Amino acid sequence: KEGNKGIRIAETPSGMINCIGLENPGIEYFKNNIVKNIKYSSPIILNINGASIDEYIKVSEIANEIERVNFIELNISCPNVKNGGMAFGASCESAENTTKAVRKVLTKKPLIVKLSPNVTDIAAIAKAAEDAGADSVSLVNTFLAMKIDTKTRKPLLGNIFGGLSGDCIRPIAVRMVYQVYKAVKIPIVGMGGISSYDDALEFIMAGASLVSIGAGIFSNPMLPIEVIRGIDNYLKENKIENIKELIGAAHL
């Protein structure tokens, strides 16, 4: 995938809009040239996407055979690709169909389904993914957004629309994780504007078992390490032996 043309990133108040368009060299290239050169021992979550159900299946079949990959994250929520992307996660029916089709061929890896926040009821879609065989759901992907260049009087981004992420989306993302936690039994990967250990704790207390950081790394590449250390300190200071005690702790 070549990705989108033109400007692909715009800074916004407390966040950013991107329309990269999933630029990548393809799963065959990843399998043959990239994965073997990864020197780290940490588990790998491979985020995959397709322009059609058939392509999702094809990519999943290859992903299923890449031994070094520990988890597959099914992106049915990208707001800035022309074919596919968000449409696959826009309704319970399409989320269910895509998850089912991938689940059938993805026999060797746990499947995480990545949900779009650009829906009316994200909890219902999470439940549909769970019922279709997802082992976990991750949320949120970016919010559909745009920026207009007042000098040219035209949309700034090459793709016109992009996805909003960063601090500005955090309260909405936390609310969605809280709602999804009530709706499903499978573990949740929480994300959306994590910029500190305290933000990560919010997601964990809302119900996330794992957290993920995107936009925050653009301004602070050390953020993941700071988040890990910050959480460790929090656990020590509060005499909490197992972080699992905090998962969903905010639920009354």
Ligand SMILES: Cc1cc2nc3c(=O)[nH]c(=O)nc-3n(C[C@H](O)[C@H](O)[C@H](O)COP(=O)(O)O)c2cc1C
């Ligand atoms: C530059 C950029 C590229 C992204 N690419 C992907 C992608 O390939 N697949 C995906 O599922 N999400 C992608 N995302 C979405 C993030 O993984 C994340 O869900 C979202 O940005 C919200 O988290 P954040 O506020 O920490 O960035 C991307 C986000 C950014 C900012």
